[in-house]
Amino acid sequence: MSAVSHQEYDYDIVKICVILGIAMGLVGTFFGTFIASQLAWPALNLDNPYLSFGRFRPMHTNTVIFAFGGYLLYGSAFYIVQRTCHVRIWSSKLAWAAIWLWLIGLVCALLTFPLGMTQGKEYHEAEWWIDIILALSWVLYSLNFIMTIKNRRTSHIYVALWFYLGMMFMVSYIFVFNGMALPVDMSFSYSAYAGVHDAMVQWWWGHNAVGFFLTAGFLGVMYYFVPKHVGRPIFSYRLSVIHFWSIMYLYVWVGAHHLQYTAIPDWTQSLGAGMSIALIFPSWGGMINGMMTMSGSWHKLRTDPIMRFMIVALAFYGMSTFEGPLMSIKSVNALSHYTDWTVGHVHSGALGWNAMISVAALYHMITHLWRPIYSMKLVNVHFWIHTVGAVLYITAMWASGVLQGLMWRAFDDYGNLVYTFADSVAAMHPFYAMRAIGGALVTVGFGIMLYNLIKTLQAAKAEEGQQSVATASV
Amino acid sequence: MSDHKFKLSIPHDNIERNLGLLATFVALLVAVGGIVEIVPPYYLDDAEPAVEGVRPYTPLELEGYAIYRKEGCYLCHSQMIRPFRDEKERYGHFSLAAESRYDHNYVWGSKRTGPDLARVGTKYTDAWHVQHLIQPTSVVPESVMPNYVWLETNVLDTSKTRARMEALRTLGVPYEQGDIDNWEADLKAQAAADDGAGEDDLRARYERNTWVNKNGDVEQWTDSFKPTPLNVRAFDADASDVTEMDALVAYLQSRGNMVHFEEGVDYYHDKFGQPYRK
Numbered sequence: 001m002s003a004v005s006h007q008e009y010d011y012d013i014v015k016i017c018v019i020l021g022i023a024m025g026l027v028g029t030f031f032g033t034f035i036a037s038q039l040a041w042p043a044l045n046l047d048n049p050y051l052s053f054g055r056f057r058p059m060h061t062n063t064v065i066f067a068f069g070g071y072l073l074y075g076s077a078f079y080i081v082q083r084t085c086h087v088r089i090w091s092s093k094l095a096w097a098a099i100w101l102w103l104i105g106l107v108c109a110l111l112t113f114p115l116g117m118t119q120g121k122e123y124h125e126a127e128w129w130i131d132i133i134l135a136l137s138w139v140l141y142s143l144n145f146i147m148t149i150k151n152r153r154t155s156h157i158y159v160a161l162w163f164y165l166g167m168m169f170m171v172s173y174i175f176v177f178n179g180m181a182l183p184v185d186m187s188f189s190y191s192a193y194a195g196v197h198d199a200m201v202q203w204w205w206g207h208n209a210v211g212f213f214l215t216a217g218f219l220g221v222m223y224y225f226v227p228k229h230v231g232r233p234i235f236s237y238r239l240s241v242i243h244f245w246s247i248m249y250l251y252v253w254v255g256a257h258h259l260q261y262t263a264i265p266d267w268t269q270s271l272g273a274g275m276s277i278a279l280i281f282p283s284w285g286g287m288i289n290g291m292m293t294m295s296g297s298w299h300k301l302r303t304d305p306i307m308r309f310m311i312v313a314l315a316f317y318g319m320s321t322f323e324g325p326l327m328s329i330k331s332v333n334a335l336s337h338y339t340d341w342t343v344g345h346v347h348s349g350a351l352g353w354n355a356m357i358s359v360a361a362l363y364h365m366i367t368h369l370w371r372p373i374y375s376m377k378l379v380n381v382h383f384w385i386h387t388v389g390a391v392l393y394i395t396a397m398w399a400s401g402v403l404q405g406l407m408w409r410a411f412d413d414y415g416n417l418v419y420t421f422a423d424s425v426a427a428m429h430p431f432y433a434m435r436a437i438g439g440a441l442v443t444v445g446f447g448i449m450l451y452n453l454i455k456t457l458q459a460a461k462a463e464e465g466q467q468s469v470a471t472a473s474v
Numbered sequence: 475m476s477d478h479k480f481k482l483s484i485p486h487d488n489i490e491r492n493l494g495l496l497a498t499f500v501a502l503l504v505a506v507g508g509i510v511e512i513v514p515p516y517y518l519d520d521a522e523p524a525v526e527g528v529r530p531y532t533p534l535e536l537e538g539y540a541i542y543r544k545e546g547c548y549l550c551h552s553q554m555i556r557p558f559r560d561e562k563e564r565y566g567h568f569s570l571a572a573e574s575r576y577d578h579n580y581v582w583g584s585k586r587t588g589p590d591l592a593r594v595g596t597k598y599t600d601a602w603h604v605q606h607l608i609q610p611t612s613v614v615p616e617s618v619m620p621n622y623v624w625l626e627t628n629v630l631d632t633s634k635t636r637a638r639m640e641a642l643r644t645l646g647v648p649y650e651q652g653d654i655d656n657w658e659a660d661l662k663a664q665a666a667a668d669d670g671a672g673e674d675d676l677r678a679r680y681e682r683n684t685w686v687n688k689n690g691d692v693e694q695w696t697d698s699f700k701p702t703p704l705n706v707r708a709f710d711a712d713a714s715d716v717t718e719m720d721a722l723v724a725y726l727q728s729r730g731n732m733v734h735f736e737e738g739v740d741y742y743h744d745k746f747g748q749p750y751r752k
Contacts, residue, residue: 038618038620039587039618040618042617042619042620045620047621047623049545052545052622053546053549053550053620054545054547054549054550054620055544055545055546057546057549116544116545117544118544118546119579120543120548120579121579146497149493150493155491156487156490157491157496162500165497165500166504169497169501169504170504173504173505174508177508182645183641184634184637185637188634188638190579190642191578191580192578192645193578193579193580194575194577194579194580194645194646195522195571195572195573195574195575195576195577195580196515196521196522196571196574196580197512197515198577198578198579198580199580199582200511200512200515201512202579202580204507204508204512212504245503248500248503248504249506249507251507252504252505253507254507256511259582261556261557261558262554262556262582263554263569263570263571263573263574264515265515265518265520268511268515271510271511272511337556337584338552338583338586339585339586342584342585404586409558410560411559411560416563417560417563417564421564421588421589422614422615422616422617423616425588425616425617
């Protein structure tokens with residue numbers, strides 16, 4: 001018994017995010033496939049400065065993380081906060097402002113990267129003035145979310161909202177502090193920090209962009225859409241409380257594991273490794289809670305490809321949050337650091353967990369915002385293409401990463417290095433080609449999704465037209 | 475009711491019903507880890523032990539660094555050698571924290587699609603670098619690096635050099651007024667675009683044992699320490715102009731040989747602590 005009729009919610013702000021998110025997913029994975037292909041076939045750099053790998057790589061990372069992931073987080077937050085608080089969004093105007101500012105910031109970033117304008121910080125490449133636009137959007141988004149919760153007509157704040165709230169605070173902190181820079185002009189700025197300190201701040205940002213933007217936020221997505229979609233309550237309420245607070249506390253510490261055996265202090269490295277290992281417990285808490293929520297509805301997997309996306313997403317989440325602590329152990333990191341294993345790990349999280357839970361949430365929302373999806377068959381095709389693409393990608397990078405690590409450290413019986421660096425580069429070619437094919441499959445999957453969305457929108461429009469004709473003739 | 479008395483329970487229900495409480499707890503909790511890990515290294519002396527020889531970049535090297543960042547070199551090349559036997563064999567002595575103390579931003583990187591560059595300086599000739607940057611496969615057939623064909627034809631944009639040095643001085647890099655005022659002469663002198671007229675002045679400014687940082691503190695290396703000589707020449711073999719190639723090669727050739735490592739010295743324990751007087 002919802003106290004509010006659905007007409008009272010503002011769904012337009014959700015709809016635009018769903019459309020933009022899916023479009024950005026296609027663009028971002030296309031960029032990714034392009035740069036992956038450049039590594040397999042370097043001629044694709046085309047001797048063109050604007051398309052060369054070094055300038056183009058941030059195009060991929062920023063589009064998939066902040067454009068695709070960002071719009072999923074914006075749209076789903078607007079959707080969930082209204083529905084779980086039984087109240088309309090606090091300010092539709094501010095929501096639109098946040099949505100358009102985010103788009104303006106992203107477009108500026110994507111236009112300036114090929115020109116070589118970069119802060120030189122991974123996943124935080126956009127120059128200082130673009131940072132300000134994006135930060136402004138983020139603050140408006142967070143404020144609107146918090147004020148909507150304040151206006152809620154329910155007594156309790158739903159668990160999914162806690163995760164969004166944690167993400168909003170932490171992402172604000174890390175984005176602002178990592179972005180501290182002294183501008184030289186519009187196209188160039190120097191980080192406020194140097195050397196060791198800059199490295200620490202950067203990975204405090206880098207890993208918490210993963211930990212909060214891509215994990216806490218997406219756990220919020222999971223905590224709403226999984227129970228809603230399978231029609232069962234969360235498996236363990238107590239587990240969600242425990243793993244929420246522990247994930248909020250632990251993630252923050254682990255950035256240092258990106259700097260094992262570098263020139264940062266030893267105690268920081270060990271602390272980063274220790275906290276990373278501890279992090280497996282809250283991570284698996286979330287994974288188990290999500291999976292067990294589906295328990296009892298397994299029969300639906302036969303007919304519901306959206307639920308397939310959810311279960312595979314959670315399986316990948318469990319897998320990559322096991323792999324992460326493993327790789328943060330110093331002796332494992334000694335092998336894995338600087339290799340493609342890291343890239344494989346990131347993508348088992350990104351393609352497996354983030355993309356698949358997002359895709360599930362987006363398909364679920366499409367049905368509730370417009371009408372039942374145009375073709376469930378195509379959703380199923382998308383599921384299989386995406387899964388095969390992701391698995392190809394990840395296994396290629398595991399194999400190449402471990403091979404690289406072993407080749408670099410191999411000594412012969414006389415105490416000489418066995419391989420030159422160039423030998424290891426040559427050995428990567430088949431894996432880079434395989435990775436590019438995996439990425440291409442994921443891109444095709446997003447193409448199918450966009451097609452399915454467009455057809456659904458057309459059908460919804462046609463039905464609306466018929467309805468209004470019918471009303472007029474009465 | 476009496477059951478409740480002995481039950482260890484956190485009143486989570488209150489938190490879930492009170493937005494202010496929830497938001498405050500979350501906002502405080504997520505701040506802890508970062509503060510504990512990031513702030514102390516600024517105050518602990520052994521987090522970035524000082525070492526003799528590390529100097530700020532010359533104007534030409536500074537422009538080279540900007541190109542390194544602009545072209546995204548750091549995405550495929552690390553500049554952080556780890557203390558392992560294979561890395562020592564392949565790249566040289568492990569990197570010290572102090573070696574990147576003037577790098578706003580740090581360029582340690584996170585991935586080695588290509589090899590580490592922390593000590594690539596003087597390992598190859600200028601001609602090798604120029605050839606390699608224009609067409610990597612012509613010297614390393616296995617390479618997957620893009621051809622940087624435009625570096626040699628692009629004349630270096632020096633409109634920001636002075637502003638860059640001033641910005642870095644604001645951030646604490648010990649450039650003196652003379653270093654900044656003479657940026658153009660120094661830049662041309664290092665690329666040998668001035669018929670050798672400014673070379674002595676350039677060397678006097680950057681091959682020295684005393685630096686005054688922004689706090690006015692004098693950093694004085696031991697008198698016997700001989701700073702590594704600057705590389706002064708037409709890096710792209712063409713002294714008629716200063717190109718992006720000149721700047722990038724000058725930067726690369728400066729990598730990693732400012733600190734003089736002595737055989738048999740353990741730089742973690744023996745050397746740190748008293749390398750120079752303040």
